[in-house]
Amino acid sequence: MQFKSLAAAIAMTTAATGLGLATVVDNTANAQETYEWKLVTSWPKNFPGVGQGPERLADLVEKMSDGRLTIKVYGAGQLVPGFEVFGAVSAGTAEMGHSASYYWKGKAPAAQFFAAVPFGMNTTEMNAWLHYGDGIELWNELYDQFGLQVMAAGATGVQMGGWYNKQINSVADLEGLKMRMPGLGGEVMSRMGVAIVNMPGGEIFTSLQSGAIDATDWIGPYNDLAFGLHQAAEYYYYPGWHEPTVMFELIINDEAWSSLPEDLQAIVKTAARDVNQDVIDEYTARNNDALQTLIDEHGVKLRRYPDDVLARAKEISAKVTQELAASSPMAQKIYDSYSAFQDKVVNYHAISEQAYYNARNPEGDTTAAE
Structure with a gap:
């Protein structure tokens, strides 16, 4: 059914759902509002693997939201230095950040447990703890004092020494x-x-x-x-x-997160889960060829x-x-x-x-x- 005006659509929706006019107007306004966010990272712009993760996230979010949420990605030093991502997102200078939590040991020493623990869990095990243990809940509890939401957004697998x-x-x-x-x-x-x-x-x-x-x-x-x-x-x-793995984090300013309607929040969460898997997939696919190049050619x-x-x-x-x-x-x-x-x-x-x-x-x- 096509409506000649937004007012007609609201009237029909109100009658059909029994919702109050204010609720319908509010929901409709949220559905139409667009958001332009900044995402700062600790990596060189477009760097293979880890640097491509936030680029993929931004692309997925824009496509899944039909352009309602667009994210501009900044490499380390383009907006803030790589080691200032945490503070920038906490302060609202940028709405999002992509980094590794052990860089913030001066602010939150316990954050190191969520990045890499020597002789600790690998990527598969960490993802299981985060998503089916209570890892994500504890990570968010730790970051609450800084006004941040956090999600896993990529991993390296077992690193080289x-x-x-x-x-x-x-x-x-x-x-x-x-x-x-x-x-x-x-x-x-x-x-x-x-x-x-x-x-x-x-x-x-x-x-x-x-x-x-x-x-x-x-x-x-x-x-x-x-x-x-x-x-x-x-x-x-x-x-x-x-570093049996390094888990990368997507951090989001609490106020910015709260401003998003639930459907856009769901899109961000879904994109983060996609990126979380995609980054480790790429490392697994590329590492051996690169190792052979290092040995055989260099x-x-x-x-x-x-x-x-x-x-x-x-x-x-x-x-x-x-x-x-x-x-x-x-x-x-x-x-x-x-x-x-x-x-x-x-x-x-x-x-x-x-x-x-x-x-x-x-x-x-x-x-x-x-």
């Missing part, structure tokens, strides 16, 4: 190195004698090339190749014990961390996470939930995922790492 300008044969070889490594992993490395330097991704290459740092983690072969890190260091270590020397380094890192990691948990009642609450969930999934994965990997590759590690 990092780039070094010399070979690491033992824990002793780490002593005195200057390394970029954020979050809890950085704290563990610090206690192993490494001088930790924090910097956003866009500064890593020049710092490594100039000698301002001796080593760095970033993400994995797909992103590390794009950054050209092989031009600044020749040794590439695995496994990424410090002569990168792939190495496994020595056993004593991994053993020492695991020992210290347990202490670091327990100390963080004891730092506040909220941190303890999050840690208790996280660790209890990890115990359950590890128990099952021992006879599922891990048992399958062992059966698929019974000879163990067959990479050309040595």
Whole structure:
């Protein structure tokens, strides 16, 4: 049925639904209102993988909302520096942000549990805790004091251990190195004698090339190749014990979120869930090809961390996470939930995922790492 005017449509809807005129007018106005939002990120604009996630989210939201909600994405430094995303969204400078929660350890130390825990849960396990445990509820509870909503919006999978300008044969070889490594992993490395330097991704290459740092983690072969890190260091270590995944976050200013009608809120949530899966899918698809390019075309020397380094890192990691948990009642609450969930999934994965990997590759590690 077509109506000659908005007034006629409202009159018909009022009669058909029995709703009051004010309710119908309000609902109709909300359906017609458009929103233009800004999304700031901690990544270079359009960077592969992590930088493409927020671009995909903006595109999905615009299409699903038929243009009622449009989002302009800003890379790190275009509107605010990469490490100021959290504050900018909290203050309302931008309505949305895309980043990783361990960057905010100075503001909310317990936020590190939602990004990466050394020797902790991987992407599949983290998503299960967030969406079918109480992870998302705890994350939002933590961010309530900052006036923020938060959703998971991508993950890296198990990362690489990092780039070094010399070979690491033992824990002793780490002593005195200057390394970029954020979050809890950085704290563990610090206690192993490494001088930790924090910097956003866009500064890593020049710092490594100039000698301002001796080593760095970033993400994995797909992103590390794009950054050209092989031009600044020749040794590439695995496994990424410090970051069995990094979960990326979509943060939204509370007032901005409350201004959206429920259908647009649902669209944003749906787009975030899509991006959350799409980002890890892309990393899984791209990482091996990029790794082979690094080895075969650029002569990168792939190495496994020595056993004593991994053993020492695991020992210290347990202490670091327990100390963080004891730092506040909220941190303890999050840690208790996280660790209890990890115990359950590890128990099952021992006879599922891990048992399958062992059966698929019974000879163990067959990479050309040595």
